[in-house]
Amino acid sequence: xxSLHAQHHPLADSGYQLTVLTQADVEGAQLLPFAARLxxxxxxxxxxxxxxxxxxxxxxxxxxxCRHCHVxxxxxxxEIMTRATMQxxxxxxxxxxxxxxxxxxxxxxxxxxxxxFVEQISALGRQIIVRCNLTxxxxxxxYYDLPQFFARHGVQVVSSLPHFSALRTxxxxxxxxxxxxxxxxxxxxxxxxxxxxxxxxxxLVYNPSGAFLPGSQAALERDFKQRLLREHxxxxxxxxxxxxxxxxxxxxxxxxxxxYASYMEKLVLAYNPAAAANVMCRSTLSIGWDxxxxxCDFNQQLDLPVExxxxxxxxxxxxxxxxxxxxxxxxxxxxxxxxxxxxxxxxTT
Amino acid sequence: xxxxxxxxxxxxxxxGNISEWQPELGRKFFEYYAxxxxxxxxxxxxxxxxxxxxxxxxxxxxxIDAYTSDSLQKGADEAQMMEAVHVAxxxxxxxxxxxxxxxxxxxxxxxx
Ligand code: SF4
Ligand code: SF4
Numbered sequence: 015x016x017s018l019h020a021q022h023h024p025l026a027d028s029g030y031q032l033t034v035l036t037q038a039d040v041e042g043a044q045l046l047p048f049a050a051r052l053x054x055x056x057x058x059x060x061x062x063x064x065x066x067x068x069x070x071x072x073x074x075x076x077x078x079x080c081r082h083c084h085v086x087x088x089x090x091x092x093e094i095m096t097r098a099t100m101q102x103x104x105x106x107x108x109x110x111x112x113x114x115x116x117x118x119x120x121x122x123x124x125x126x127x128x129x130x131f132v133e134q135i136s137a138l139g140r141q142i143i144v145r146c147n148l149t150x151x152x153x154x155x156x157y158y159d160l161p162q163f164f165a166r167h168g169v170q171v172v173s174s175l176p177h178f179s180a181l182r183t184x185x186x187x188x189x190x191x192x193x194x195x196x197x198x199x200x201x202x203x204x205x206x207x208x209x210x211x212x213x214x215x216x217x218l219v220y221n222p223s224g225a226f227l228p229g230s231q232a233a234l235e236r237d238f239k240q241r242l243l244r245e246h247x248x249x250x251x252x253x254x255x256x257x258x259x260x261x262x263x264x265x266x267x268x269x270x271x272x273x274y275a276s277y278m279e280k281l282v283l284a285y286n287p288a289a290a291a292n293v294m295c296r297s298t299l300s301i302g303w304d305x306x307x308x309x310c311d312f313n314q315q316l317d318l319p320v321e322x323x324x325x326x327x328x329x330x331x332x333x334x335x336x337x338x339x340x341x342x343x344x345x346x347x348x349x350x351x352x353x354x355x356x357x358x359x360x361x362t363t
Numbered sequence: 364x365x366x367x368x369x370x371x372x373x374x375x376x377x378x379g380n381i382s383e384w385q386p387e388l389g390r391k392f393f394e395y396y397a398x399x400x401x402x403x404x405x406x407x408x409x410x411x412x413x414x415x416x417x418x419x420x421x422x423x424x425x426x427i428d429a430y431t432s433d434s435l436q437k438g439a440d441e442a443q444m445m446e447a448v449h450v451a452x453x454x455x456x457x458x459x460x461x462x463x464x465x466x467x468x469x470x471x472x473x474x475x
Contacts, residue, residue: 179440222436229437233407237438 015079015188017088018263025266026086028317034269035260035345041275045282048347055287059340060296065333067298069116069358070095070103071311072128074303076120077153080174080187082221082264084315087120095303097127099328102305104134106331116298116358118145118311123157136167143170145358149191151198161205165214171207172254172358173199174219178241186223199248208249217252219360225273227284227353228255231361254360257281259312259349281348289355292362295341301328309341311358312349318342375425408437415444416451 018026025031038044052058073094076087107115115135122128122144135142144164151160164171173195177183180192199216202208207216218238222228235253242248258264260277268274300308305328308314324339325332355362382389400410411434418426434444 177438177440179442181442182440220438224435226432226436230402230407233402234438236406237408 015081015088017079017086017090018266019086020088020090023266025262025269028315031261031265031316032318032344034265040278043275043279045278045345048343048345051282051285051348051351052290052343055290057287057290060293060343061340062337063296064337065110065112065297065299067114067116067294068103068107068112068301069118069298069311070100070301071118071303071314072100072120072122072125072131074120075124076147077124077150078121078147078188078191080263081267082186082223082258084259084262084264084312085120086262086315091120093303094125095127095305097130099303099305100127100131100134102328102331103301104138106328107135107138107140109331110333112140114141114143116143116145121147121150123150123160129163132163132167132169141170142167143172146171146173148173148175148195148198151201152194158201161202161207164202165205165207168213170215170217171202172217172219173202174221175199175238176221176223178238178245182223186221196246196248199242199246199250203248208251215252216250217254217360218250220253220255221258225268225271225277225280227257227280228356228361231255231354252360254358255354255356256358256360257349257352257356259346259356261312261346262315278345278348281352284352285348286351286353286355286363288363289353290351292355292357293347293350294357294359294362295350298358299336305329307331307336312346313342313344316344316346318344370424372425372428375429378425408434408439411437412439412443412447416447419448419451420455 049058052060071085074085074087074091075089075094076083076085076091077089079088117128117131119125123146125131132142132144146160151157174187175183175195176186183192183195184190202216205214206212207214220228220234220238228234231253234255238253239250242250260268260274260281265274268277295309295313298310300310300314302308302314306314307320307324307326307328308318309320313319319326319342320336321339321342324336350356379393382393400407400414405413411430414426415430415434418430431444434447
């Protein structure tokens with residue numbers, strides 16, 4: 015499968031995605047603007063509660079092309095963060111006491127300076143999260159030692175595994191992905207990940223493989239733990255449930271399958287004020303591969319940078335000014351506030 | 364042209380309207396319903412799969428739609444859902460067949 019970008023698909027244009035998302039009336043269903051919903055809840059303008067996580071997207075290159083990918087990542091994407099931009103991130107980081115650096119992509123490990131970057135952040139004594147898609151570990155011999163590399167730097171590994179059954183995982187992420195993911199999970203377990211007392215944390219991410227919301231995080235975690243242990247001898251720490259946001263390739267799937275209107279309605283109906291108060295953009299700053307600043311990785315993929323009055327690029331980083339900004343919201347934000355809420359850390363309520 | 368059948372999928376979301384003509388009983392039913400589907404000795408996923416099987420046994424298209432999506436949401440996979448349908452089929456088929464014993468008894472009673 016090619017990325018939407020390589021297909022010259024209309025949805026590769028973020029402006030067009032926003033046009034689709036902001037239609038007032040979808041198949042007769044009136045979708046209240048997200049900002050109006052926030053106002054009702056007393057949360058407009060949405061402001062940061064203090065940046066605690068720096069999430070850095072080091073590039074759109076990926077060895078997979080999952081059907082739900084909000085980055086439209088894939089082997090054909092060439093956008094990649096340079097070492098010079100990484101240095102700007104490090105310069106910004108030392109000015110602050112932000113404790114967590116969350117590295118994402120694409121497959122972040124495919125960035126040629128990825129290991130150098132991890133070593134530098136680690137030397138600053140900050141906690142590192144790597145959003146690892148698992149299959150990258152077994153994709154090529156040069157990645158085989160990633161589990162040991164991660165362990166050396168105490169990296170917290172957060173990995174997508176949409177389901178404990180091969181059928182549902184492969185439908186979302188590509189033929190054969192489940193088997194490779196299981197192999198990679200074994201290697202992570204062998205390196206100590208997920209084992210009690212090892213201090214090496216391995217969290218799995220569950221995304222619904224279709225046009226429905228995730229169920230209870232606690233219940234799914236129990237099922238995943240039981241099934242992965244029984245059938246594959248695999249252990250992990252937490253399961254994080256994440257709602258698919260209606261953008262990019264998942265938006266393409268929703269439109270193609272005729273599920274768009276009902277999915278949006280589902281999200282809007284499930285609006286939860288407690289989840290809205292806890293959206294991750296309130297505590298996260300997102301940095302793009304070219305150093306541009308965003309409120310979150312979703313806004314990043316929709317080309318919606320932080321509000322004009324705030325610093326726009328990591329070279330102009332200013333924590334106080336960024337903590338004072340108003341967060342840019344749009345209809346896709348309903349994905350973060352539905353039900354138990356959704357963030358990079360899983361359910362928010 | 365309007366498709367004319369007895370069932371309209373849009374009616375599923377109007378299920379709550381049954382309370383309009385009898386609010387007290389409606390409220391009691393929905394309270395009970397919500398309580399039944401909460402996690403208890405059975406998990407929510409197990410209850411959803413039971414509901415899916417029963418939906419097939421009583422052949423309610425609304426419930427089949429509702430509990431297919433609910434089972435997916437609760438994390439069930441295709442194999443579990445189809446096994447639930449087979450449980451319904453086995454019980455329905457078995458229920459028909461076990462009455463065969465009654466038929467045999469009656470036939471014997473009436474026969475020389
Ligand atoms: S979802 Fe993750 S693994 Fe899949 S294509 Fe996107 S970045 Fe790659
Ligand atoms: S999509 Fe981004 S900006 Fe919108 S609520 Fe979610 S995290 Fe915040």
